[in-house]
Amino acid sequence: MKSYYLTPGPSELYFTVPDHIRTALQDQVCAISHRSKAFQQIMAETVTAIRQLLQVPDSHHIVFTGSANEIWERILENLVDTDSFHLVNGSFSKRFYEFAVMLRKRAHLHEVPFGQGFDVADLAVPAAAEIICATQNETSSGVAMPLTDLYSLKDRYPDKLLVVDAVSSVPFPAFDFGRIDSLFFSVQKGMGLPAGLGVWIFNEACVAKAKDLQKAGKNIGTYHSIPSLLSQSAKNQTPETPNMLGIYLLGKVCQDMNSRGIEQIRQETVFKATLAYQLTERLPRLSPLVRRAEHRSQTVIVADVLEGYRADDVLNLLKPHGLIIGKGYGDHKETQIRIANFPTHSKELFYQLEDVLNGWK
Ligand SMILES: *Cc1c(COP(=O)(O)O)cnc(C)c1O
Numbered sequence: 001m002k003s004y005y006l007t008p009g010p011s012e013l014y015f016t017v018p019d020h021i022r023t024a025l026q027d028q029v030c031a032i033s034h035r036s037k038a039f040q041q042i043m044a045e046t047v048t049a050i051r052q053l054l055q056v057p058d059s060h061h062i063v064f065t066g067s068a069n070e071i072w073e074r075i076l077e078n079l080v081d082t083d084s085f086h087l088v089n090g091s092f093s094k095r096f097y098e099f100a101v102m103l104r105k106r107a108h109l110h111e112v113p114f115g116q117g118f119d120v121a122d123l124a125v126p127a128a129a130e131i132i133c134a135t136q137n138e139t140s141s142g143v144a145m146p147l148t149d150l151y152s153l154k155d156r157y158p159d160k161l162l163v164v165d166a167v168s169s170v171p172f173p174a175f176d177f178g179r180i181d182s183l184f185f186s187v188q189k190g191m192g193l194p195a196g197l198g199v200w201i202f203n204e205a206c207v208a209k210a211k212d213l214q215k216a217g218k219n220i221g222t223y224h225s226i227p228s229l230l231s232q233s234a235k236n237q238t239p240e241t242p243n244m245l246g247i248y249l250l251g252k253v254c255q256d257m258n259s260r261g262i263e264q265i266r267q268e269t270v271f272k273a274t275l276a277y278q279l280t281e282r283l284p285r286l287s288p289l290v291r292r293a294e295h296r297s298q299t300v301i302v303a304d305v306l307e308g309y310r311a312d313d314v315l316n317l318l319k320p321h322g323l324i325i326g327k328g329y330g331d332h333k334e335t336q337i338r339i340a341n342f343p344t345h346s347k348e349l350f351y352q353l354e355d356v357l358n359g360w361k
Contacts, residue, residue, distance in 0.1 A: 002226065002322060003214035003294050003319075003322045003323070003324050004240075004322055004323055004324065004345070004349055005324045005340075006325045006326070006339050006340050006341075006345055006349065006353070007324060007325060007326040007338070007340055008139050008168055008189065008299075008300045008326050008338050008339075008340040009139065009167075009168060009188050009189040009195075009340070010188040010189075010194075010195055010352040011188065011189060011192060011340050011342055011344070012192060012340075012342070012344050012345060013192050013193065013344065014191065014192030014193065014195070014256070014257075014343065014344045015192075015344055016252065016253065016256045017114075017192065017193060017194075017249060017253065020248075020252040020253070021245075021249065024245055024248050024249065026276060029042070029245055029248045030094055030244060030245050032244070033044060034237065034238065034241050034242060037238065038359075039236075039237070039244060040235065040236035040237060041236070041276045041326040042244070042247060042248050042251065043236040043237065043238075043247055044236045045232075045251045045255075046247050046248070046250050046254070047062050047233075047236070048251075049250075049251045049254035049255045049258060050062055050199065050250070050251075050254050052254070053109075053254045053257055053258055053262060054169055054170065054171060054175065054201075054256050055174070055175075055177070056177055056201055057177055057178070058202050059177070059203050059204065060177050060201050061201065061202055061203075061207070061230060061233065062145060062199065062200060062201050062233070063199075063200050063230070063233050063238075064197060064198065064199060064200070064238055064243075064247060065197075065198035065199075065200055065224055066196065066197070066198060066243070067186050067195070067196065067197075067198045068165065068167045068184060068185065068186040068197075068198050070094075070198055070224070071184040071198050071200045072099045072165075073093070073099055073103070073134070073221075074097045074200065074221060074224055074225075074226075074278055075131070075182065075184075075224070076100050076103050076105055076164055077103065077219065077220050077221040078206070078209070078210040078220045078221065078225060078226045079130065079131050079161055079163065079182070079206055079209050079210065080100070080130050080217075081104050081130060081213055081218060082105065082106050082128065082130070083105065083106045083107075083108065083126065083128040083129045083130055084100045084105050084106070084107050084108070084129060084130065084131050084133060084159070085108045085109070085110070085125050085126060085129035085131065085132050085133065086107060086108070086109045086110070086133045087109075087110055087118055087119065087123075087132070087133065087134045087135065087145075088109045088110065088111040088112075089111070089112045089113075089114070089116060089118065089135070089138050089143055089153045090114055090135070090138035090139070090140035090143065090329070091138075091139075091140035091329055091330050092135055092138055092139050092140055092165065092167070093133075093134075093135035093138055093165070094111075096133050096135065097109050097133070100133075105266055106128070108125075108128075108129055110123055114140075114141050115141050115142075115143065115146075115289045115290055115291070115302075116143065116290075116292075116295070117143050117145065117292060117294075117295030118145065118149065120145075120149040120152055120153055121295070123153075124140055125153070125156075125157050125160065129160055130160060130161065130209075131160060131161040131162075131163050132153055132154075132157060132160050132161070132162050132163065133163050133166050134150055134153070134162065134163070134165070134222070135164075135165040135170045136150065136164050136165060136169055136173065137165075137166060137167070137169035137297050137299060137300060138297075139167065139168040139189075139300050139329070140329035140330065140332075141289060141290070141302055141329070142289055142290055142296065142297045142300045142301055142302030142338065143290050143295050143296075143297060144169065144295060144296065144297040144298065145265030145295075146294055146295075147173060147174075147175065147176070150162065150164060150179070150180065151176065151179040154179045154180070154181075154236065155179075161181040161182065161205060161206060161209065162179070162180055162181050162182075163181060163183075163184075164180050164181045164182065164183040165184060165185075166183050166184065166185050166197075167189055167301050168182070168189045168297075168299055168300055168340075169185075169188050169190065169297070169298075170185040170189075170190050170191065171190055171191070171257060171262060171265065171343065172190060172265070172266060172269050172298060172299050172343075174262075174266070176339065177201070177203075177224070178236070181202065181203050181205050181206055181262060182200070182201060182202035182203070182206050183201045183202075184198060184199060184200045184201065185198070185199055186198045186199070187199070187246065187250055188361060189299075189340070189342065190299060190342045190343060191250065191254075191342075191343075192253065192342060192343065192344040193246065193249050193250060193253060194245075194246065194308075194319050196246055197243050197246035197247065197250060199227075199250070206214055206226065207226055207227075207230065210225060210226035210227060211226075211227060211358050214268075216225065216282070223239040223240055224239065224240075224340075240324050246265075246301075257343060260343075265343045268343075268347065269298050269299065269341060269343070270298055271347065272341045272345065272347060272350045273297075273298040273299070273301060273341050275350050275354060276301045276339055276341060276350060276353070277296065277349075279342070279353070279354050279357060280301065280303040283304065283357060283358075283360070284307065285306050285307050285308070285309050285360065286303045286304070286305060286306065286314075286357075287303060287304045287306055288301070288302070288303050289302040289303060289304055289336060290302065295347045298341065299340065299341050299342060300338055300339070300340055300341070301338070301339040301341060302328070302336055302337070302338050302339075303336060303337050303339075304335060305306075305335055305336060305337060306338055310334050310335070311327045311328055311333060311334055311335065311336060312327075312334070312335050314337050314357075314360075315327065315337070317356060317357070317360055318356055319351065320356075321352060321356050323349070323352065323353055323356065324336075325337055325338065325339050325353075326339070326340065327341075339353070
């Protein structure tokens with residue numbers, strides 16, 4: 001029996017991916033030169049499809065890396081001379097902060113307890129901070145930042161670069177790129193693709209910052225510095241031999257999502273999230289971790305497991321039905337569950353999840 005992975009990354013592949021992999025093999029996408037016209041065309045198509053899906057304006061560049069971890073590092077190298085500021089409320093936002101410490105930046109953080117969001121109105125960003133790092137969807141805790149909170153930070157601190165980790169929410173949020181300097185994601189979560197590709201979006205303010213640092217003799221990295229990435233992407237190429245299959249598949253899946261319609265995807269996402277939160281509220285052995293509804297992620301639903309039961313009890317109940325959900329993250333792996341709600345996950349899967357959990361004896 002086929003299992004369905006409702007895990008928050010890696011996750012179930014987008015349902016069209018197997019067909020696209022077959023076509024890619026037929027067309028020898030992995031064998032062509034990454035300097036060939038054929039590859040340039042693939043890369044151009046992928047960038048166009050991402051622009052359409054996420055409504056990325058021409059003011060922002062789109063480049064490829066190996067992962068979101070890599071983009072954390074590249075952002076700190078290219079956009080920060082001395083001081084960064086981090087909103088931390090879970091393991092992924094904490095890791096971004098730790099990268100800044102490892103790279104010897106003066107990393108400032110504002111941290112709130114696991115499962116909570118931020119009261120951005122009361123939040124002060126230190127004057128020295130050059131960038132504000134926000135994890136829009138904290139995958140470990142299932143807390144999401146409302147987009148209006150992100151934008152209000154940019155409004156209050158227009159001279160600081162606002163950088164947004166949207167790894168586990170893309171393509172769901174309708175971002176206004178006019179109010180975001182940089183945004184990034186990797187593809188093994190909401191996009192439903194094999195891991196090993198990061199997508200980094202940034203505007204001219206980021207380009208100017210990287211060039212200023214370079215001019216001042218600072219280290220901004222090597223092959224994946226912003227100037228190096230841009231000089232290649234201008235030709236629809238990459239500095240290194242890239243994950244050509246990944247770039248090809250991302251383009252195809254974005255095109256598929258574009259034909260389905262992003263509005264449709266968003267509506268279905270909200271519908272399934274509502275169903276999952278209602279379920280975790282209703283069942284006595286589960287309880288949603290995130291208390292404030294406006295901070296609840298629509299794409300990663302996290303619940304505490306109560307009454308002496310463990311995450312494994314829930315996982316083992318669902319597994320025979322072909323439903324694989326995630327355990328809690330890190331220290332919470334025994335006491336919490338995480339359910340991914342990505343575009344590939346159908347309403348039917350969520351109804352099935354509801355049926356099985358309703359019958360938990
Ligand atoms: C998964 C995840 C990452 C890391 O992505 P990689 O592709 O493994 O580098 C970063 N941030 C968030 C919020 C994530 O969920």
